[in-house]
Amino acid sequence: MTNFLSLADVTDIDALIQAGLTAKSNPFVDQHLGKNKTIGLLFFNSSLRTRLSTQKAAQNLGMNVITMNVGQDSWGLEMEEGVLMNADKAEHVREAAAVIGRYCDVIGIRAFAELKDREKDYQEQVMHQFAKYAKVPIVNLESATRHPLQSLADCITIEEAKKVKRPKVVLTWLPHFKPLPQAVANSFCEWMNARVQSGDVDFVVTHPEGYELAPEFVGNAQVIYNQDEAFKGADFIYGKNWSSYTDYGKVLTQDPSWAVTMDDLRLTNNGKFMHCLPVRRNLKVADEVLDSQQSLVIEQAANREWSAQAVLKEILLTL
Numbered sequence: 001m002t003n004f005l006s007l008a009d010v011t012d013i014d015a016l017i018q019a020g021l022t023a024k025s026n027p028f029v030d031q032h033l034g035k036n037k038t039i040g041l042l043f044f045n046s047s048l049r050t051r052l053s054t055q056k057a058a059q060n061l062g063m064n065v066i067t068m069n070v071g072q073d074s075w076g077l078e079m080e081e082g083v084l085m086n087a088d089k090a091e092h093v094r095e096a097a098a099v100i101g102r103y104c105d106v107i108g109i110r111a112f113a114e115l116k117d118r119e120k121d122y123q124e125q126v127m128h129q130f131a132k133y134a135k136v137p138i139v140n141l142e143s144a145t146r147h148p149l150q151s152l153a154d155c156i157t158i159e160e161a162k163k164v165k166r167p168k169v170v171l172t173w174l175p176h177f178k179p180l181p182q183a184v185a186n187s188f189c190e191w192m193n194a195r196v197q198s199g200d201v202d203f204v205v206t207h208p209e210g211y212e213l214a215p216e217f218v219g220n221a222q223v224i225y226n227q228d229e230a231f232k233g234a235d236f237i238y239g240k241n242w243s244s245y246t247d248y249g250k251v252l253t254q255d256p257s258w259a260v261t262m263d264d265l266r267l268t269n270n271g272k273f274m275h276c277l278p279v280r281r282n283l284k285v286a287d288e289v290l291d292s293q294q295s296l297v298i299e300q301a302a303n304r305e306w307s308a309q310a311v312l313k314e315i316l317l318t319l
């Protein structure tokens with residue numbers, strides 16, 4: 001693996017899930033792989049889990065870690081080519097990425113969608129500009145359209161918690177007053193659709209009309225507009241809010257009936273609740289769900305360390 005930008009960079013999902021579980025059982029066995037190697041973690045947006053878990057994973061592998069909040073700790077970066085730089089961005093990505101690539105053997109980047117221009121967001125300009133100019137492996141720490149380290153942690157969590165060979169997994173939209181990116185939902189669909197293909201899960205997506213995800217992500221997943229119907233017999237409920245893709249970046253409804261409660265979980269097959277966090281309690285999910293035995297959210301967040309470690313190990317083996 002040279003870059004980890006999306007599922008397309010993964011040759012064997014099963015092997016990567018198993019590598020995550022192996023790292024979890026023996027975190028320090030590969031300390032030698034990262035000796036004298038440096039990872040730079042660049043954050044254009046806030047983070048708790050991604051920042052800490054990726055740093056921890058890199059340290060478990062013996063790597064040095066440099067972290068920077070871009071535009072706060074550093075100059076603001078211009079991503080467009082051939083522009084007159086007479087506005088607020090003081091440095092071009094051409095120089096910045098090239099310089100960081102001289103200090104770091106691997107670069108992790110978080111850069112969310114701006115939710116103003118769909119074409120621009122879905123071009124993934126920040127990831128591609130860094131991949132082009134840094135000339136070292138790039139790890140996606142959540143981009144405009146994807147969050148693959150989260151999706152790998154989700155796969156690890158489902159693998160650990162499943163009670164049946166082929167569990168039913170349901171992705172449900174949750175209400176929120178703010179427009180949020182589609183990245184987590186897109187990525188989860190992408191990875192679950194691959195798990196459907198390999199016979200590991202059944203996958204259903206449920207959301208209000210108007211919240212259809214991009215066709216390239218939802219793929220052949222079954223979409224059901226009635227949440228109660230979708231939840232029937234589910235082994236895992238994965239909650240997430242996203243803003244509209246079709247009416248790009250808009251909040252079309254805040255219907256509170258889409259928030260997950262224990263009454264909703266009672267429709268499932270004693271289903272487990274998952275969410276990538278952070279989560280706004282009682283807006284998106286009831287306290288009683290998050291505090292119940294059916295919630296996996298803490299274990300899921302803990303598994304972010306092992307998903308990052310599995311990916312970084314594969315990259316280190318290529319250096």
Ligand code: CP
Binds near residue numbers: 047050150
């Ligand atoms: N799930 C996740 O990516 O969390 P952070 O935004 O806190 O990194």
